[in-house]
Structure formats: structure tokens, C-alpha cells
Amino acid sequence: MKILVTNDDGVRAPGLAALAEALRPLGEVTVVAPAAEMSATAHALTLTRPLRVKRLSKGVYSVDGTPTDCVYLALYEIVGRDAALVASGVNWGWNLGDDITYSGTVAAALEGTLLGCPSFAVSQERSGRPAFGRAAAFARTLARRILEEGLPKDVYLNVNVPARRIRGVAFAAQGKRIYHDGVSATPGQGGKTTYRIGGYPEWDEQPGSDIAAFRAGCITITPLRVDLTDRKAISRLSRWTLPVPGAGREGRGGPGGRASRR
Ligand code: MN
Numbered sequence: 001m002k003i004l005v006t007n008d009d010g011v012r013a014p015g016l017a018a019l020a021e022a023l024r025p026l027g028e029v030t031v032v033a034p035a036a037e038m039s040a041t042a043h044a045l046t047l048t049r050p051l052r053v054k055r056l057s058k059g060v061y062s063v064d065g066t067p068t069d070c071v072y073l074a075l076y077e078i079v080g081r082d083a084a085l086v087a088s089g090v091n092w093g094w095n096l097g098d099d100i101t102y103s104g105t106v107a108a109a110l111e112g113t114l115l116g117c118p119s120f121a122v123s124q125e126r127s128g129r130p131a132f133g134r135a136a137a138f139a140r141t142l143a144r145r146i147l148e149e150g151l152p153k154d155v156y157l158n159v160n161v162p163a164r165r166i167r168g169v170a171f172a173a174q175g176k177r178i179y180h181d182g183v184s185a186t187p188g189q190g191g192k193t194t195y196r197i198g199g200y201p202e203w204d205e206q207p208g209s210d211i212a213a214f215r216a217g218c219i220t221i222t223p224l225r226v227d228l229t230d231r232k233a234i235s236r237l238s239r240w241t242l243p244v245p246g247a248g249r250e251g252r253g254g255p256g257g258r259a260s261r262r
Helices: 016-025 069-080 099-100 104-114 134-149 210-215 231-239
Strands: 002-006 028-034 051-055 060-063 087-094 120-123 156-161 168-171 178-181 184-185 194-197 200-205 218-225
Touching: 002 016, 002 069, 016 028, 016 087, 028 069, 060 069, 069 087, 069 104, 069 194, 087 099, 087 104, 087 134, 087 168, 099 178, 104 120, 104 218, 134 156, 156 210, 200 210, 200 218, 210 218
Parallel strands: 002 028, 002 087, 028 060, 087 120, 120 156, 168 218
Antiparallel strands: 051 060, 156 218, 178 200, 184 194
16 A cells, blocks of 8 residues: 655654654555745645655655645656555644644645545644654554545545643544734844744634644544535625626626626
8 A cells, every 4th residue: 555655844854754654564655745844835836947856765755845746746756646645744833723724734635635545634732852753653543544444535634633641532623723913023224124924823712623622632633625615605695796897787697606696
């Protein structure tokens, strides 16, 4: 069984090596990961320049691109589309709530799913010094289960492992984080101010959310969908009257969508 391992922390990250090592007993592991750190690059695909693949050692490759580039190239050129599993991580730092929309780790699992492979992402809460043993061991348990049973179609898993004592495993929904003071500005020479993004976060601990379960000491597993559509909003927003430009009062919703009613 062919297993692809990738990440967004870069090919030299210890969490990647830990995950690859943990999955080795389950199949033929190939590592294809970004040459440099690509955290918070989300689902970016590099289309504006050619990509270079470098073989670093047996079964380990780097790509001078994003995590999504890695999965794409791996499944088309290096491993093959018949990979049984794509595992992304172990990321250094959790990916909870809407942080996952920025995560390259999670996006790699999305890409695997788009290309038809069961996929999951796994992240480790930061603590004093990087330790990936628990997350890697849990990833092996989960991977074994996925290889046996598969995943629902177009669903991938986002896994987070706390650094504290673990009290259980919880399937949980994507939660919400609120950021305060999101940008810090530093005045520079000649009035050229520079900015750093990232403020102090506060957690909205909705019951059933990944954040609440994680805070309670659980390893969280959030099943995510490729389809981002909010189906309730389609019926609700279809009531909006939105004339088509240039079509006068006759303008209505176009073909393919649901026409807006008057
Ligand atoms: Mn990362």
C-alpha cells in the first residue's frame, strides 16, 4: 500500500519525519514536502513558475512550492494516483477553528481528497520543546483505521493533539476564534511603516466544537468537506432581487443557478 506523507513546515521538520516513521509499518511511505516552510499558505497552487523536485534520499523528495504543489506532483508524478492514503503533518502548532482556512497542513489533505485519496492532517499543540511521539502514534492508529474502512466520499480529517494529559478522542465541529489587535505597526525610516499580522486570539468555546473538546484535553478529529456550500443560505438568499446588469427589469438569475424571485 502506497502512503504519501507531506506537511507545511518543510521537508526538514521533525514532525514530518515522526509521521513518516510512524506510518512505515502500514505501507510504502513516500515523503514529498516543501523545500522551505510554507505554513499559512493554505491551498495555494504555484502556476506562475516551473517547480523543481529534488530527491533527498530514498523515498524523500522536496518541492520548491506549496504543500498543495507537493500533493499534486506526488500523486501525478512520484507516487501515483493509486496512493492509499495521504497524511499531512505532524504540524508544529494546532490547527483549530477557522485557523484551518489558513493552514497548509490541512490544505494538503484537501488536495489529496480532491485527487481521490483518503487524507488526513495532524497537528501537535506547541509546548516547551517540540515532541511528536504521541501525535505520530495516534496518526498510525487512525491511518490503520482509514486504510481498513476508508472515509466518506469527499471528506477528510483534521486532527489535533494536545500537549497536556490526553483525556480521550472527540469527533468535533470546526470552531471559531476571535482575534484582537490583529496588526502591529512599526514606524520605519522615511515614513515607511511595516506591519505584522497576528493578534491575541480568544476562543469561542461552543459546545461540540474542536476548540472546546481540545481545551477539555481531547485529541480532536474534525471531518471536513470539500464542498464549502451553505445549502440553507441558497434557499434563503434566493429571495434577493438582483437584476442582471443591462437586462432592465426583466433580469433574473441566470441559467445553472436558482433564479431570484421578485
Ligand atoms: Mn505549519
